[in-house]
Amino acid sequence: MKKTILLVFLLLLGLVTLFMSSSVIFDWFRIREKEGNYVPGIVWANLVCAILYLIAAYGILKNQTWAKMPLIISLIILVxxxxxxxxxINNGGLYETKTIxxxxxxxxxxxxxxxxTTKILKK
Structure with a gap:
């Protein structure tokens, strides 16, 4: 049950993030202008993490111990x-407060x- 819930949330976050970040980067559906003062580095980091979330979900689905690695890499990228x-921000760059x-x-x-994932894959 935990595995299914994890997979659903991981896939949802991955797919929504992939759609939103790629929409800002490639200006699909005029989403870029709705985002205001976005920070390109944050958007690119989110895009890469979205792909890593989907890879991790596949690994979890297949009970592969390597499934932790994409999440570790995502965490490092996000930090x-x-x-x-x-x-x-400290250099005076524009940003949206919601980004923080x-x-x-x-x-x-x-x-x-x-x-x-670590707990599930240990079993």
């Missing part, structure tokens, strides 16, 4: 991007995904 966001909370949320959720 580095978060640090980069604060550097960007969204990145903290994404880091926390990714850490939870990694924790649950």
């Amino acid at each position: 580095l991007a978060y640090i980069g966001l604060f550097i960007h 909370g969204a990145m903290a949320f994404r880091i926390g959720v990714t850490a939870i995904f990694l924790f649950i």
Whole structure:
């Protein structure tokens, strides 16, 4: 049951993130203008993490121990991007306030995904 719930949330987050970040980068459906002062480094980090979430979901589905690695890499990318966001802000760069909370949320959720994946794959 935990595995199914994890897979559903991991796939949902991965697919929604893939759609939203690629929409901002490639300006699909005019989403870029709706995002306001987005930080390109954050959007690219989210795009890469979306792909890694989907890879991790596949690995979890197949009960592969390597499924933790994409989540570890995602967590590292997100933390580095978060640090980069604060550097960007301190240098006077434009940003949306919601980005700070969204990145903290994404880091926390990714850490939870990694924790649950580690527990599930040990069995």
